[in-house]
Amino acid sequence: MGGSSGILAPASPGSPPVHAVEPAVVARDLAAGYGTETVWAGATFEIGAGEMVGVLGPNGAGKSTLLRLLLGLLRPQRGTVQVLGRPPMRGNPDIGYVPQRRPTTDETSIRGVDLVRLGLDGHRWGTPLPGRRQRAAGRRVADAVAAVAAQPYAGRPVGQLSGGELQRLLLAQALVGEPTLLLLDEPLASLDLRHQAGMAALVSDLARELGLTVLLIAHDVNPLLPVIDRVLYIGRGGVAIGTPGEVITPEVLSRLYEAPVEVLEDSRGRLFVVGLEDEVSHPHGY
Incomplete structure (x- = not known):
């Protein structure tokens, strides 16, 4: 087909x-x-x-x-x-959505916790929430950061984070809206x-x-x-x-x-697709 x-x-x-x-x-x-x-x-x-x-x-x-x-x-x-x-x-x-990650530079200064908060009020960027809602939003951001175990580096600029650390914070951003x-x-x-x-x-x-x-x-x-x-x-x-x-x-x-197309399985249970060389340039064919 x-x-x-x-x-x-x-x-x-x-x-x-x-x-x-x-x-x-x-x-x-x-x-x-x-x-x-x-x-x-x-x-x-x-x-x-x-x-x-x-x-x-x-x-x-x-x-x-x-x-x-x-x-x-x-x-x-x-x-x-x-x-x-x-x-x-x-x-x-x-719906929580994590798009394909774009490269960051060392100069990217937004903090990880602020990146997560964009999942709540990105449409209000630069406009502070009223006091009570501000505190509630802060709790939800803290909970999302904790859910992905990103507390140790959430306060750092994202430009200083590793790829894995940044990916966890993007996941927290998608989760903060529940x-x-x-x-x-x-x-x-x-x-x-x-x-x-x-x-x-x-x-x-x-x-x-x-x-x-x-x-x-x-x-x-x-x-x-x-x-x-x-x-x-x-x-x-x-x-x-x-x-x-x-x-x-x-x-x-x-x-x-x-x-x-062939599908091979190695001794560790990993799958490898063979025969898609015209479709893809990477080894796994996915």
Whole structure:
């Protein structure tokens, strides 16, 4: 299946675990693109409340496009999508979002704690809140910083922080508004393997503790394998969803790319996709 083809995984693997509450995301024959260009199409899936889903695929496949749809920043070309029971809308306070991290310089002087506070009152930047609301906001910022264990460096300028420290503070910024859905665009990028595993475990722990639904974009599924429920794999205009064992297989990926694809597993259980050299330049193929 390629081009504008749709879901690859059969209905049963693509179905979310049984939840007593309404799904967080429901897509029906969904197509996304820009102008007249379709990036992917035919996506039908549900993300259950409380699920943690890894969004995988090569560069340019449309992973960030999916998040733009859910954030209400892009309209579907075809089909429908519901987010937390209603059509997507800009500025939804029930969604916490961490975009792809942009490089900072040593001269970036905003403190980490102020970066977190932007998640509460970024639209009011430069305008102080009244006293009582100011104190309440301060408590929420402190709680969010504590949730990601960033107290030791939250008072420092972000330009002096490591990539892992900054990523934790951006996560706190997304949490400070007390969302129910968390959208993370490559939060593991630029982190070493140890910190990738630590960040994935932190997100998983917070999701369980706070009852969050999480969609996390990544290039490499391996740091996510211990913590995710399912993967949503985007490639060549199609979408496949299921558990890692159901989707990251030679059969599913070969159909997705209309080319022979191998999936190798090493002695430590890490997965490696072989045969996507024309799709990506990085070794993991995600």
